[in-house]
Structures are given as structure tokens and as C-alpha cells.
Amino acid sequence: MDTDTANPRPRPEATKAGEGELIRFDRVTKSFGGTRVLDELCFSVAPGRKVTLIGPSGSGKTTILRLLMTLVRPDTGSITVDGDSLTHETRGGRLVPAGEKHVREVRKKIGMVFQQFNLFPNMRVLRNITEAPVHVLGLSPDEAEERARELLDLVGLGDKCDAYPSQLSGGQQQRVAIARALAMRPRVLLLDEVTSALDPELVAGVLDLLRDIAHGTDITMLCVTHEMGFARDISDEVMMFDSGRVIEAGPPDKIFTDPDHERTREFLSAVL
Numbered sequence: 001m002d003t004d005t006a007n008p009r010p011r012p013e014a015t016k017a018g019e020g021e022l023i024r025f026d027r028v029t030k031s032f033g034g035t036r037v038l039d040e041l042c043f044s045v046a047p048g049r050k051v052t053l054i055g056p057s058g059s060g061k062t063t064i065l066r067l068l069m070t071l072v073r074p075d076t077g078s079i080t081v082d083g084d085s086l087t088h089e090t091r092g093g094r095l096v097p098a099g100e101k102h103v104r105e106v107r108k109k110i111g112m113v114f115q116q117f118n119l120f121p122n123m124r125v126l127r128n129i130t131e132a133p134v135h136v137l138g139l140s141p142d143e144a145e146e147r148a149r150e151l152l153d154l155v156g157l158g159d160k161c162d163a164y165p166s167q168l169s170g171g172q173q174q175r176v177a178i179a180r181a182l183a184m185r186p187r188v189l190l191l192d193e194v195t196s197a198l199d200p201e202l203v204a205g206v207l208d209l210l211r212d213i214a215h216g217t218d219i220t221m222l223c224v225t226h227e228m229g230f231a232r233d234i235s236d237e238v239m240m241f242d243s244g245r246v247i248e249a250g251p252p253d254k255i256f257t258d259p260d261h262e263r264t265r266e267f268l269s270a271v272l
């Protein structure tokens with residue numbers, strides 16, 4: 001992973017991903033109400049890598065995932081996913097801020113699982129999963145249903161197709177949310193504190209499922225979690241954030257046992 005934040009020169013190629021990069025943040029800055037949350041953030045993630053973002057509360061981890069989902073837009077800088085810019089597009093030979101249509105296309109490559117499941121409460125489980133593949137990807141209802149049933153089997157809920165979300169436990173709802181994200185066959189799966197809203201006895205089952213997905217697929221994963229054991233198990237790389245920047249990044253064994261940065265040591269001693 002490249003975390004080079006040192007070079008302040010504008011880069012004409014800022015919207016193009018380099019070789020072997022699936023995600024690229026290039027000098028991304030984001031402020032809320034005058035507070036700078038991300039400060040010229042630069043990093044890239046290679047295809048298939050599982051990367052965990054760690055750092056103190058408020059350091060901007062969730063904001064990074066929300067930027068990728070275009071739930072918020074950066075103030076400056078560029079974000080590229082699988083070679084396509086989420087922030088810019090070329091129109092009439094000129095590079096301009098990305099429009100809604102362009103953004104919608106690029107966003108198809110990204111799936112996200114949220115802390116609060118975010119299922120459609122008025123739709124049965126199967127329809128929760130088929131809805132986007134039919135309406136966003138244009139799959140036939142039969143194709144979408146076949147895909148949904150396979151995924152429900154994968155997440156251990158093959159018998160819950162006809163249930164409504166309210167009839168499921170939190171852990172089961174989160175499994176449906178995972179299946180729903182995977183049904184779009186995204187290149188990137190974003191996981192935002194996916195077990196934080198679960199009763200403690202349901203956490204292990206969801207983490208085991210995600211471990212299986214992490215180890216068994218080549219999907220690129222970007223994960224925000226306070227579950228450090230899980231982070232250690234699934235991650236190829238861990239990025240430590242502080243004050244809107246990556247202050248340290250490396251393999252989990254290095255970051256968790258022998259970090260270079262004092263802030264990382266302080267953070268880990270508080271959470272481990």
C-alpha cells in the first residue's frame with residue numbers, strides 16, 4: 001500500500017489509478033462544519049487485498065467508507081475505484097466533477113454493509129436481496145432470485161427467504177445485509193462496524209461468516225472495526241489513522257505487535 005502523503009505537487013494524472021490499484025485516494029480532503037476530518041489523504045489498495053482501518057474515534061475511518069459510497073463528497077482530491085474516478089469524469093474532452101449518472105455507474109462496483117443493517121423493512125428477505133440486482137444491474141427476476149438463494153445458503157439463511165427483517169435476529173439481519181451486498185458482485189466490499197449493533201452472543205457468528213468470505217474470495221475488502229482479533233485474522237494490511245491521515249500501515253503482525261508510531265501504541269494499548 002502506498003501511503004505517500006509527502007508530495008504536495010498537483011498531479012495531472014490524479015484521477016487515474018496506477019497499475020495494480022483497485023482503490024486510490026489522492027489528496028482527499030474533507031471538512032465538516034469547519035473541522036478538517038481528512039487532510040490530503042493518500043492511499044491505495046491493491047485488488048483482492050483485505051485492509052482494516054483502525055484509529056481513534058473521530059479519526060475519519062467511516063468517512064472514508066462513506067466517500068467511497070458517495071454518501072458524502074470530498075472537498076478536494078480524487079478517488080478512483082477499479083480504474084474509474086468517483087470524483088471526476090471527462091466531458092467534451094475536459095475533466096469535470098463527476099455527475100450523478102457517472103457516479104451511479106462507478107458505485108455499482110462497491111458494496112457496503114452498515115452497522116445498522118439498513119434492510120428494507122417492508123420487503124421479505126429474498127426481495128431485499130433481489131431488488132438492486134434487478135433494478136440497478138438489470139438482471140432478470142429469475143437470475144436475481146437464483147443468485148439470492150445461493151447467497152442465502154452461503155450465509156446460512158436458506159430457510160428465511162420469506163421472512164421479514166423484523167422476524168429475524170440482529171445477527172440474521174446482518175447476514176442478509178451481507179448477502180445483499182454480495183448479490184451486486186461488487187469489486188469492493190466495505191464493512192463499517194458491522195457487529196457493533198449486535199448482541200454479544202451474535203457477534204462471533206457474523207465475524208466467522210466474514211472470515212470465510214475474506215479467506216474464500218478475491219473480493220477487495222475495506223473494513224472499519226473495533227474487533228482487533230478479527231482485524232488481525234482477515235487483514236493483509238492494517239492502516240492506522242490519526243488526525244485525518246494514515247500515520248502507519250503494514251501487515252497486522254507488525255502493526256499489532258511492533259508498531260513504529262507512538263500514537264499507534266497508545267491506541268492499541270487502549271483497545272487491546
Ligand SMILES: Nc1ncnc2c1ncn2[C@@H]1O[C@H](COP(=O)(O)OP(=O)(O)OP(=O)(O)O)[C@@H](O)[C@H]1O
Binds near residue numbers: 058063
Ligand atoms: N455528516 C456529518 N456531518 C457532520 N460531521 C460529521 C459527519 N460525518 C462525520 N462527521 C464528523 O467527522 C469526524 C469523523 O467521523 P468518522 O465517523 O469518520 O470517524 P470514525 O473514525 O469512523 O469514528 P468512530 O470510530 O467513532 O466511528 C467526527 O468528528 C464526526 O463527528
